[in-house]
Amino acid sequence: MKQDVAELCAQLIRFDTTNFGEGNSRGERDAADFIWGLLHQAGYDPVLLGPDAQRSSVVVRVPGTDRSLPGLLVHAHLDVVPAEPEQWSFDPFAGIIKDGYVYGRGASDMKDMVAMTLATLLDWASAGTKPRRDIVVAFVADEEDKGDYGALWLVAEHPELFVGVEAAIGESGGAATILTGADGSPVHLYPVAVGERGTLHIRVRANGTSGHGSRPVETNAVKVLISALDRVGNYHWPLTLTPIVRDYMERTTAALGFAADLTDEEGVQAAIEAMGSAGAVAAVTVRSSSTPTVLRAGYKVNVIPGVAEADIDIRALPGMVEETLATIDGLLGAGISREFLSFQPPTSSSSDSHWFAAMTAALTRHDPAAVVVPYCMGGGTDAKAFAPLGISCYGFSPMGADPEGRSSAGVHGIDERVPVASLVAGQLILEDFLGAV
Known part of the structure; x- marks a missing residue:
């Protein structure tokens, strides 16, 4: 049995x-x-x-x-x-x-x-x-x-x-996503992950002058840190179409019957919207990202702390780790130090391999209408x-x-x-x- x-x-x-x-x-x-x-x-x-x-x-x-x-x-x-x-x-x-x-x-x-x-x-x-x-x-x-x-x-x-x-x-891959094509017919999309954005978790620290809350100091660690986090968290990362993401978007839009123009940001955004629920994956993998997630500072309302810390979740596209870190350092600015909590580089594997072909074959044996496409994971x-x-x-x-x-x-x-x-x-x-x- x-x-x-x-x-x-x-x-x-x-x-x-x-x-x-x-x-x-x-x-x-x-x-x-x-x-x-x-x-x-x-x-x-x-x-x-x-x-x-x-x-x-x-x-x-x-x-x-x-x-x-x-x-x-x-x-x-x-x-x-x-x-x-x-x-x-x-x-x-x-x-x-x-x-x-x-x-x-x-x-x-x-x-x-x-x-x-x-x-x-x-x-x-x-x-x-x-x-x-x-x-x-x-x-x-x-x-x-x-x-x-x-x-x-x-x-x-x-x-x-x-x-x-x-x-x-x-x-994270090989699950059926049922979409609606341009002609109204269903499209059975099966994305298979062939890459992942890198995970760069960092801790940043601002040092300042401790003091009484009623007497502002010249260098307030909390203010320095908040300004840096504002720059990092609100930075608009540039559009970067890696080969994996471009392949995913081109194959998916083709299966849906849309002609995608991926030459500029406007065209990429239009393609993402045309992809329906499948566009959510592309939306987070067309650029790197940086998200402040944890804050630590102070212990009493009338005491200015001398140190303020934060943890930031950074995701770097394949081939973009050094460039991403350089951008982060520029955004953090003077007076902020950083250290890695964890660093796991991006991954990338071939969609032209016999492994990918075997996955495609297994999926199409089960569902002859399957459209199997490679994609890059936003997480890890x-x-x-x-x-x-x-x-x-x-x-x-x-x-x-x-x-x-x-x-x-x-x-x-x-x-x-x-x-x-x-x-x-x-x-x-x-x-x-x-x-x-």
Whole structure:
């Protein structure tokens, strides 16, 4: 019997693996133990490991029938962002299945992919199926923070687990997006991520003169910092069409039946609007970005602090890291120092590879009307940890279209959910891809 992927997803949701950031987490250990047990019982040889007892990942290598072929990594994270139960319509960790959805924190980020991957491995074990090439599967901790307890730790401490791996698939790609073409007909778009903007998290600091709040000082650290953050946060980053983003926009608008003019900002904006919901991805990847997110200064209303700090989330396009940092330094100006909290360079892989072709083939076998396009992620995933090993990384966590129009929702928000039909279809696509690649 094939695994019930929806029930498996619901079971995984019931493990509270909340990651609060800065090393503060409920821990992934219970979920990792559950997965390890299922894989071990099915006859696999998984390893359970991590930097401490509660921050655990599970890695298993499934030998292929042709060990001379380069291996493929499938990675999916076990941790989830916090949920505020008072804002939800139900317990975020109840793992409810109703009305055609699986509900709960992590349903679509990304215990859906964990469930699909795990179901595929268990189905293979039950049927005695073996892939053509080695498939390494990593169910990892700590993706929702820096990865120090998960993918980055695995790469640094156990690179031997990934020997022979040439490519990887992970979250954010391969899901059906149903758009309306210029002639009114539906277009089944399946974006697959072939790149990610770089993540540059910095802490900036302004030093001034402490004093009494009633007696203004010449250099007020809070005022200096606020002025710098105003320049950084309101800077209009220049339009930069990287090859990946240009390809995504050209292919998508062509599929929709629109003639896109990408020669200037006005034309790019018109193309983004013509792309409908698919334009949201392009809108955040046609330029770098800088967003102040955290402020720290002072301890008493009548005391002028001598130091003020802020954290800034910067995203740099592929090939634009040095230019982006130079711009940031110019915007910060004199009297501001900066340091990296984390730095993960952009990633970029080829859409002309046989890996991308195999993903396209799997999607079109399931949906003959599929239009598969490469795109660049605005955010980031664990791909940034694996790319330095020389692994070509793709965002491919397939999801089929729900026949009744349901769609995933609530990622990092409230009432997170994934359609059961999309989950079932996604698992079939994933199993097809992994078996054929």
